[in-house]
Amino acid sequence: MIVKRQITTMCPMNCTPTQCGMTVEVEDNRLVSLKGDQNNPDSRGFLCIRGRASQEIFANPKRLLHPLRRVGERGENRWEPCSWDDAYTMIVDAIKQTQPERVGLWRGHGGSTTGVGSNLISRFGSTGGYQQWISAIVCWAMGGYGLGLTGALKTSTKYDMAANSRTILLWGATLASQPDLAPHLIEARKHGAYIVHIDTRRSEASRHADEVLLLQPGSDAALALAMAHVILQEGLHDQAFIEQQTLGFEQFADHVQQYTPEWASEITGIDAERIRDLTRRYATQTPAMIVLGGSSMFKHQHGWEPARAISCLPALIGQYGVAGGGLGQRHGASPESSGYANVLSDITEQLPRGAAIPSHMTAISEAFSAGRIDVLFLLGSNILSSFSDANEIERGLAKMKLIVAYDLFMNESARRSADLVLPATAWLEDIGLKQTGTHIYLMERALTPEGECRTLSTILRDLAERLDLANFFPWQDDEAYINALLATQKTETGEPLTVAELRKRGGYWQKNGLAHVAYRKGNFQTPSRKIEFWSERAHQAGLSPLPSYTAPQGEAYPLRFCQGRTLTAFHSFFDEGQALPTLAKANTEPLLWIHPRDAQKRNIANGAAIVIANERGQFEAKAHVTDDVVQGVVWMRDGWSGINRVTSSSQIIPLVANDIVPGIPGGQATYDAWVEVQQMQ
Ligand code: SF4
DSSP states (O other), rough: OOOOOEEEEEEEETTTTTOEEEEEETTTTEEEEEEEEEEEHHTTTTHHHHHHHGGTTTOOSOOOOSSSEESSSSSSSSEEEEEHHHHHHHHHHHTTTSSSSGGGEEEEEGGGGTEEEEHHHHHHHHHTTTTEEOOOGGGGGHHHHHHOOOOOOOOHHHHHHHHHOEEEESSSSOOOTTTTHHHHHHHHHHTTTTEEESBOOOOGGGOOEEEEEEOTTTTTHHHHHHHHHHHTTTTTOOHHHHHHEEOOHHHHHHHHHHHHHHHHHHHHHHOOOHHOOOOOOHHSSEEEEEEEOOOOGGOOOTHHHHHHHHTHHHHHHHHHHHHTOSBOOTTTHHHHHOOOOOOOTOOOOSSOOOGGSBBBBBHHHHHTTTTOSSSSEEEOOOOHHHSSSHHHHHHHTOOOSSSEEESOOOOHHHHOOOOOOEEEEEEEEEEEEOSSSSSEEEEEOOOOTTTEEEEEEEEEEEEEEEOOOOOOSSSSHHHHHHHHHHHHOTTTEEEEEEEEHHHHHTTTTOTTBBBBTTTTOOOSSSTTSSEEEEEEEHTTTHHHSSSSOOOOOOOOSEEEEEEEEOOOOTTTTHHTTTTSSSHHHHOOOOOOEOOOHHHHOOOOOOEEEEEEEEOEEEEEEEEOOTTBBTTTEEEETOOOOOGGGOOOOSSOGGGGGGSTTOOHHHHHHBBOEEEEEEOOE
């Protein structure tokens, strides 16, 4: 008799800290249904279109089911099936024929759809002595870097925001990446909270706001400095907090005297009086929380400055450590709590420090171009989509001897550059864990893998065995590895949490030591353990020690190109969404948002076929003429092929300052692009 089973799991995407619960039904090793898990305390039954579409991974004719070996030249996109043994032999031979430091591991979101892949990749890289990089440098690292210099990396929870905030600034935050915030914003408004959305375009977040302020991209630091100016000029600051919890206030107060609202108005495009009104509301209608964007607002030439300047504002008005104040939920950040155990502590790094290519996009791109990598693993990543200056990256890839892609579907990088493509398991075919700000959730294995797909753990273990990498996987099986990750979480009896125990509790676990309000006791993440208006670390590394705004350099092209998220896509996942029918229907072609006046100047009508070009390259799209974006700026959803052929890979932070914030490299490239847009001839 065939039995239908119901399993509780999590969405495979990593919107982090948003992670949504799923309930799936399987029958005869087939997924029968998938819906939101009503009992999940974080997502409360919600699944966005991306989460719902993930059921289309299974029995999908486009899915990779067997290892594929390239035939013909790279980029011809001609493949033949090969056995796993042959695939392993190709990889092992290529690694043995070069030096370990010429082997690189680049991981994307697809490498951790079950939430536990990243540590395995790190162990594989460290025991092998291979190059590996922190993938946050294509995403949230620059925001973290700026916040880290001030010392405010921890966030308060969405529950605290909903219950206690009177003013909420959604500053560059998008609900496309954090839809779970929406019900909590609604709740906050019911309690009387006033919400301001600050961004370069109107987005889903604007619908939850009482007021929307559109500003020029890259001008957020100028707005924050002007707000600091108004706070101090009007005596709205919290002297007691400043004296007890901060460092460098006098220098900061002198410094911000120059940054008047009139000065910021010229830069941001926001009227000076509105800046004053915003500041007065923020400083007096407290508790006031800032919910900061995760990634897009930091993608520019001086991308570390906005988070650095903005994070000084709660300190000026004494809002850190206050319920409903401080900084709210942010991609790449978490509240105070214990998370996973460090499962890398027993490893001795085999790559000599001097041989390591740092987590710094410009340095990585240069190393590729200089032919310093012979073997590259692309683990759940479409590097030609995620890295800036994709043309230069592609030239670097062409110099490598073996490129191995591991994914569910083909993608642009695999088609154009890979030699070997390994079929990945989907989340329901593996066991895993996901953590939100507040909880840890078990992801049970529900299906046996389709075709010859293998889990990342299986592949890395098989390769480690063939490469004699002792101590790569010291656990008996995947469940034992997950138990090791859970070891820091203690149950009521003091015993460590285990998979078996999680199962007994329905797969949900509230993290130990969870604080809904961050920094109740201060202890900020700086050398002084105080909020650092003046950062000696920045000073020593040649950066401005005080929060700053630097104007962009003039460019030869008239329109500033920006990219970001929408609810209907997850970067370039699933072959730019085109492999899943639901997402393909919602994303028929790249659309470029352009302001009506900019479109009119170029005789571009809504829906017209256009070319976006600059000195680095070009790509094609359709025009979406809208005043939801500010004049002089064009915007597009990220992940489309070609977008990063026009963006710059020049550095934001010099190498000497790359590692001054522990655990958060400053190695994001600028992603800047000034472009011209024309009707297609
Ligand atoms: S927001 Fe959507 S894609 Fe992200 S975790 Fe939730 S369901 Fe998945």
